[in-house]
Amino acid sequence: MTRQWALLLLFAGCFSALPAVAAAGNPGDSLHVEVFHNLQELRADTLPPEFPRHRPFKLLLRARGRVQSRLSVLQIADSLAALQRLAGLQYYSRTEKKRTTLFKASAVLAHPAARQAARAPVFRSLPIDTTFYFYQIDNRLGRIIYRATLHSEHTRVRFLAQNVAPVSKWGIQLAEIGDFIVSVELRQRAPGDFDFCLWQWSRFKGGILGILVQEESFVHRLRAVAGFYLEKLGQQQ
16 A cells, blocks of 8 residues: 555545535525435436436535526526636635635636637527536646536526546546536526526545545535526525
């Protein structure tokens, strides 16, 4: 066993007894976050259809809310594709006990191997059915490259992102291709009134990731992303 692995396993053991987080929310805050550790904790048909059923996940998060927005469905699709706006997003770090930057960088890429940012797609009409790539520099996990698909009809927008390259830290692989999946969906109830749902499916190697991001921090990170979109799209309701 290498010295790196020995240290990581030692720290992983320290975090293995952390309590599970069932839900998170502030009084009066309508954004509801749920944490699942296996499929038995929820109905499988509630998952986005693209999420794996045959592969066990380590952590599954869902954030739900409602948003009143003056934006059209087409403008909402543009907002979800503008990944560069997530750069510099702040969240509360449980480890550091303070607010800190979640994404040091975030931008669309022309292709997975590109090193320079490209322009985010801008849509002219509905329906939308497109695929593009983007990267983010996560403050704990480093550079992650995603393939994104965006579908939109007149009353619904769906965004799905999945990592297309392994994720490594300190020379050690933390996750394989397809181990991080994010889904964002908005459904229109009535003109200007939308249901919002964000899922995050995570599978990573052993307890190693707990050194970098603890479960409660995953919740804070998800709340930051969901809150960002709710704020940008309109007022939380």
